[in-house]
Amino acid sequence: MLRTAVTAAVVVGCMASLAACSNDTGATPGDSGGDAASISFAYWGSNEENATIRSMVAAFEKAHPDIDVKPNWIQSDYEQKLQTSIAGGDAPTVAAISNTSLPSFFTAFKPVDVDAGAYYSPAVAKAGNVDGTDYAVPFVAKSKVMAVDKTAFTKAGLPAPSGTDPLGTREFVAAAKKMSSGSGSSRVYGSAPLWYDGWLLADGGSYYNADGTKCTMGDAAGIRAAKTVVDSVKPDGFAPTAIAVQGQDTFEWLKQGKVATLPDFGPWNIAKFAALDPARFALVPMPGRGEPMEVDGLGIAKSASAAQTKSAETFTRFMSTDPAAQNLLATEKSALGVPVVESSLPAFESAAPKANLRAFVDAVKRAVTTPYVKDKVRIESTFSTALNSRTAIGTGKEDPATVLPELQDTCQSMLDATK
Structure with a gap:
């Protein structure tokens, strides 16, 4: 029943954006170009959250079959291990990072383009900004x-x-x-x-x-x-x-x-x-x-090659704004958090239709932006x-x-x- 609701929401989201949805995930196939490179992706979470993220990665790879994403699920001491990998010259191409921790990590990431108009909450759009520059693309909101x-x-x-x-x-x-x-x-x-x-x-x-x-x-x-x-x-x-x-x-x-x-x-x-x-x-x-409110974003390693950067930009944009990814953030078994794009909110609320999940969405919209x-x-x-x-x-x-x-x-x- 949940899969039906999610699929329906994807179709609505695609129609609303006038995008052509031509595969069963709802993703819009992208042209990654001839120089696409494999990338690695580091993140944390429980067993259920890991399963959710892997399903999102699978949706990306279906939409972009020329880009291989190697998931790196770090189950404990995430930030410490991430810092160690960065210091050792083995940084993941893309890393999940909380806005609360970004000030300690932004020097390891490349500046990224964030389209503020893609997000329904100003606080979400600003979450990856450090001293006037965006270093992480918003991925999931964790309002209270x-x-x-x-x-x-x-x-x-x-x-x-x-x-x-x-x-x-x-x-x-x-x-x-x-x-x-x-x-x-x-x-x-x-x-x-x-x-x-x-x-x-x-x-x-x-x-x-x-x-x-x-x-x-x-x-x-x-x-x-x-x-x-x-x-x-x-x-x-x-x-x-x-x-x-x-x-x-x-x-x-x-x-x-x-x-x-x-x-x-x-x-x-x-x-x-x-x-x-x-x-x-x-x-x-x-x-x-x-x-x-915590907002987890996706940062691209400063050490990434030009080809890796191009693939990483395609990946982070998909995870951040494509309904095929955002619609999977919450299910009846697990929830990473609240989608950051408006078109995926119906899919989020359908994960527990009797539970007033709209309260989480309202909290995202009301969230106060904290200064850098x-x-x-x-x-x-x-x-x-x-x-x-x-x-x-x-x-x-x-x-x-x-x-x-x-x-x-x-x-x-x-x-x-x-x-």
Whole structure:
């Protein structure tokens, strides 16, 4: 049934773009030219995600039979192994890379052409841009939504959240407190643990200002977000501590009625959620402004030859914008994430038609674009390590109102040193 839905969506997408679909994958056969070269493609993921990517590669090879793609599935320590291969002169021709990691890798990639008009979300179109230059072609969006147990809201005398309009952050906190009850091992929580970085953005804060020149996580919004996270895990709070859920699957807690809401719910969980009773469970927008969105892109190795580069450009363009690839991103068994082109959204939603997958799409459209910051990974790692060691967001006990301004000053010093 899913294959029928996907095929139908491909046909619609082809008609909409006036492209001639002349094979059963829905791909538009391309002219790769006489100098096509074999390429290698590195990526990460679970067994199911690997199967999805291989099906997309197969669709490409059917549309471009003169280009052979050698998949390189790296099952663990992906970025470390990718960095090692680059340093050793054995970089894959094409590598999947998250926008959050791209600032650490872009010097190993060639600039690429990104047609912003091909994508329905400005945040997606900008995801592969570093300091004004595009180094990765958008491939898949990984927006976040919230899974909820509607019966918990009913029992607390609250209306179930809307599938389209997000709760306000204060409204969410009040509801989570009201849905929390009991004590000890029988306690029911209104929410699974909150992620500080996500809640910071949802509640109106940010790590940096709009142009990435100032650190802002220690301002009033940052302190407010930190206090909410800290208060949520107090003995009378509305979320379990990180220690309480360590090594456990909070999705199972939702199924068992131990938590009423599961924020930070990613699209890779779609298959598990689709198996739940839609009369009881629903997907709704994240509260407030929503959480940061990851966008995985495809970078082309700077060391690639001219012939390899030409093949790689054909491959990345196909994976990024062709319905024959984008329609395969989500199935009833696995989901890499949300398509980045409009024509493939019907196929995405058909993977779990009762699960309101439109919430993921809406989150992609609403996503806030974060600025490029040089040395971003080291700066944010230093901040997060200190925040977790000093406050109850992690293992510490200090007041966020004291800690955050200090950490913001440290962040600013590190940021200024990069100029």
